[in-house]
Amino acid sequence: MTFYVDNIEDFENKTNLNVLSKVIRFAEYLLEEIIKDRTFIQQDKAILVFFRQLVEQADGVYLAMDQDSISLARTSIRNAFESSLALMYILEEAQSIGRRALSYIVHDIHEEIQWIEHAIETNVLAEHISTEELETAKQAKLNKLSTRQLQPIEDEWIRTDAALPQSYSPKWYSLFNGPRSIKQLARHLNPTSAKVKVIKDLQFSIINTK
Known part of the structure; x- marks a missing residue:
């Protein structure tokens, strides 16, 4: 579940909001199935923490956009985006x-x-x-x-x-000579993507809507 929004206005379309809602519901179901009757080692728990955060933050985006609160949605999008990057980084290399x-x-x-x-x-x-x-x-x-x-x-x-x-x-x-900022993390995961620009735009938008 990767959270990437090219343009926040995409969510002003209620059809897209409905799609997001379905993804959130499925992710919640998936999480429940994963944790059901299982014992996890410590590193598994860290992965589940980020996955749960991502689901909750995506739900926050849905609620904010459903109420037409653009400023609140921008904050939720940034948080969800960072959780998505964290999951991608942890799972990037099997040996790491x-x-x-x-x-x-x-x-x-x-x-x-x-x-x-x-x-x-x-x-x-x-x-x-x-x-x-x-x-x-x-x-x-x-x-x-x-x-x-x-x-x-x-x-x-x-x-x-x-x-x-x-x-x-x-x-x-x-740690272990990894990226030192969220921008560096995005660049590390995909140096040719628009993720770094999205983070910069979200930071600017959040500052200017406070």
């Missing part, structure tokens, strides 16, 4: 699927740790959870990063992070 999927998991854990640290520093959750409980949760995340499966990815995350300005964190797809 595991490493790329685990790169996303490590990135996600680091974001959770940053959120916990923010909660500890600001005491924003004091009424609901103690500092000790937050520290325990943080340590659990750190322990997960030190497991045999994730430690090599964590080492690469640390190496990549050290080369960036202090206020930036690595993009998960930038």
